[in-house]
Amino acid sequence: MADEYGEHREVAERNLRILEALLFASAEPLSAAQMAPYLGEGADAAALLAELEQRYASRGVNLVRRGDKWAFRTAEDLGFLLRREEEENRPLSxxxxxxxxxxxxxxxxxxxxxxxxxxxxxxxxxxxxxxxxxxxxxxxxxxxxxxxxxxxxxxxxxxxxxxxxxxxxxxxxxxxxxxxxxxxxxxxxxxxxxxxxxxxxxxxxxxxxxxxxxxxxxxx
Structure with missing residues (x-):
């Protein structure tokens, strides 16, 4: 039983790493459906994303949901650190x-x-x-x-x-x-x-x- 659980966690951890890599490499938010083909057979992308969201909840970057898509974004309380690096955009009329x-x-x-x-x-x-x-x-x-x-x-x-x-x-x-x-x-x-x-x-x-x-x- 312990070996089976350990194997299950090993597969889950690999899938979590895959999700991390996909999200960090993408310039745009990604949906669970877009990432699912890269995961192992039978993997629950939605459940894995929820777990990843919890893991990053207290870090400098958070996993956030935008509509039905996901992306890594700077934690709100640290946003001021990056403002001086942001490109100044022309304000909307x-x-x-x-x-x-x-x-x-x-x-x-x-x-x-x-x-x-x-x-x-x-x-x-x-x-x-x-x-x-x-x-x-x-x-x-x-x-x-x-x-x-x-x-x-x-x-x-x-x-x-x-x-x-x-x-x-x-x-x-x-x-x-x-x-x-x-x-x-x-x-x-x-x-x-x-x-x-x-x-x-x-x-x-x-x-x-x-x-x-x-x-x-x-x-x-």
């Missing part, structure tokens, strides 16, 4: 921040719906900028006249803002307090439950000629 917030909370949403909430037109470059940053993606096309494109957030959005899932998004008052939403937005603005899963019944797949780098929304 107020319009881009508001657009990103509305997409995050109202997804799937169209450009016209974003403009209705903001009360002003959304420039063509704003959505392009957010898609180039990898935070926003085109989901599909709404089953309404004109078949406007619907937008949603990405796993990269969750990763950048340190969110495990959309349910971790802050409340409306926190959002306003952080400056992400301006006072120009309606005071009675309601935040629905965001949806980032498969296409809904009111969405069709994107057309073959749709591309991520173009504004293809047909709404007036």
């Amino acid at each position: 107020r319009a881009a921040l508001e657009t990103l917030a509305i997409i995050a909370y109202h997804q799937p949403t169209t450009r016209a719906e974003i403009e209705e909430v903001r009360g002003v037109a959304t420039g063509k470059g704003t959505l392009d900028l957010l898609m180039e940053a990898g935070w926003v993606r085109m989901r599909g096309r709404r089953r309404t006249p004109g078949r406007p494109v619907t937008y949603g957030t990405t796993d990269a959005f969750l990763d950048h803002f340190g969110l495990e899932s959309l349910s971790d998004l802050p409340g409306l008052e926190e959002l306003k307090g952080s400056g992400l939403l301006s006072n120009r937005l309606p005071p009675d603005m309601q935040i629905p439950l965001p949806f980032d899963g498969p296409l809904r019944e009111d969405e069709d797949p994107l057309d073959p000629d749709d591309t991520g780098g173009q504004d293809v929304d047909d709404e007036a």
